[in-house]
Amino acid sequence: MAAVANMPVSDLLKSFKLKTKQQELLIRVSILCLVYILAFITRLFSVLRYESMIHEFDPYFNYRTTLYLTQNGFYDFWNWFDYESWYPLGRIVGGTLYPGLMVTAALIYRILHFLRFAVHIREVCVLTAPFFASNTTLVAYFFGKEIWDTGAGLVAAILIAVCPGYISRSVAGSYDNEGVAIFALLFTFYLFVKAINTGSLAWSLASAFGYFYMVSAWGGYVFIINLIPLYVLVLLITGRYSMRLYVAYNCMYVLGMLLAMQIRFVGFQHVQSGEHMAAMGVFFLMQVFYFLDWVKHMLSDTKLFQAFLRITVTCAVAVGSIALGLGMLSGYISPWTGRFYSLLDPTYAKDHIPIIASVSEHQPTAWSSFMFDFHILLFLFPAGLYFCFKRLSDATIFIVMYGLTSMYFAGVMVRLILVATPAVCLISAIAVSATVKNLTVLLRSKNKGVQTGSTKGSSSSKASSKALLDQSQPFQKNGAIALLFGAFYLLSKYATHCTWVTSEAYSSPSIVLAARGAHGSRVIFDDYREAYFWLRQNTPPDAKVMSWWDYGYQITAMGNRTVIVDNNTWNNTHIATVGRAMSSYEDEAIEIMRSLDVDYVLVVFGGVTGYSSDDINKFLWMVRIGGGVFPVIKEPDYLVNGEYRVDKGAAPKMLNCLMYKLCYYRFGEMLTEYGKPPGYDRARGVEIGNKDIKLEHLEEAFTTSNWIVRIYKVKPPNNRW
């Protein structure tokens, strides 16, 4: 009886004694599961500290369009003309946005509702980015496995789960294109490298679909359509080409281009824009190249082939250059647009396009940003490059090129550190994995002696040679242990740094401000939402609000009122008109405001709280952009000896312009800090110059509790007499 009871138990125990391969699989799967969960929860700081809300400015537009999509269906969304922004011009939303993010969120929302989870679309929007960040770690694992081996894949997944460069644009609440686009980018690259390694049409088709998803998600798809042809060119030049390259690139290019042209915003750019011509050029080059290769294979006589080669090459080059020249000269092929041209020539935007130059994310990157966002990956990246060059294959050449080009662009523009992050994580993972593997081989070889028992896949000869070396250097094992501890220490420091950075720097919603009170307690400034809800509840539904373009999306999404200009910045003259109105005297400004049917004006003012991203600090950009279109606005009028001041010594035009008056109205009586005179501006640190402000054509409608947002109503014209 006892024997029978014992048998099933021993059978159970035997079943637990897994073979090595299964143990390894179990470890890998559990690590990936933990990394998946980690990538999600490390992005939830702001949801836990504040509430589940959408951050920043651009995500509010994405949220509004997603709301419209879920309420009205895809057809109405695709053909939507929005008359509530850019009054009186309106905006063709369906044709000027990248629908990938909205469609993805709406799809997740539909699936959850189908499964009877009645969530609000806002929750789905807030958590879309962390969900896709987790998916990116999975793709990074498979990509690392493709380039190097499973160890590198695991390390890559771990590194990218917490890397601050990626977290900065994918925290919960940051409902922006990049959250989905980085997943699409890495996925497309993985599928393409898989296609090149296998030479299969099915994988190339998958990479074309990946490219389609990327095009639908973000304007940065231009990076893919230029990097892949560059990579093909490098392979062709170095002689590493093969038939698989032909299959992979051609299938992906033709199908990808066709799919990409289905997005209305992209339109015909793949055949008409200068930024996409590299891909087409490489496409034709490949046809010529492989045709010549085929002819060479068929002909046995080399002299005849040389003659044929000469004829064909001269014909092809002539035809190609004539076509390109005609296209560019006639203007059919448009030159590189300002956005991307300023990547090649960083000084271009400052001189010619002030709107692009004014965005803080478009400035060149400082060393501190690199260290902040990458930490130890910064020196692991060259180490990884070394390992890649030691074992060159199609896949490692690709990742090296991706890493180098993306690092160049990350140096030109802060925002593009995001694009470099997956490459840096992958290459660093190669360095970490290869180093740790070498060290553990050293450790294991001493234990196992001359046996060929290494399980990690390194060759047995390596183990035996290391065993030989061990006799001459007895401290090698101790050195290996010390180095392993050092590596472990560095990686744990990396994890600590990343969590600290996420918590301190990248988890603020920007729409809710927090500060420390006098006794260390946390003070929350919810002024923005207070102002927008006041607008929503206390103004007529067809009221038009004029503000600087930064706040346009938030006003339409939360205040539900028509705005004059918003963050899309597609019409520079319209923005310049608003800038001109803000920088003129009140009498001139009221003419402009009446011509635009403005009912309310909204300004942001940080003088009471010390908030430094307010409109007075942005004012010079308003002047520059306004002055760029209307020469009547001259920047030197607002400066004193080249200095920007708001106190008694400020320029008279500055002291009386509309923006100054609206920001500092009634501020002259306000006591802001102990020991300072009334009217002390805490953001600029000076006492303001013009305290006695009288408004003739506007009246104050609402000021929030901390004076951050101020709303003024435009008075109707006086009666005749």
Added chain:
Amino acid sequence: MAREKSSKDNAQALFHSLRSAYAATPVNLKIIDLYVGFAVFTALIQVVYMASVGSFPFNSFLSGVLSCVGTAVLAVCLRIQVNKENKEFKDLPPERAFADFVLCNLVLHLVIMNFLG
């Protein structure tokens, strides 16, 4: 005179050796080559038509030309995968290559139908 004659000889010798080498290829590859030639020829006809009539519904023109170019390119990929002389693809069964070809063509033509407008 001599140079002209030698270049004409060269061209003729080139032509003959190409023809003889091509005659040696298997029949199934020649069928694929015929298909490729037909697709490229159709694309050329469309380009000539566009040049004479104008490119107004540009999406229609693009979808027409790209469907021809696309199917030609896919057929060349099929030829590469099926050709017994390519060592890289000797593990790939020709049925799988053909199935991939059909799938990619299906996707291509579905997108073209959406794009025709």
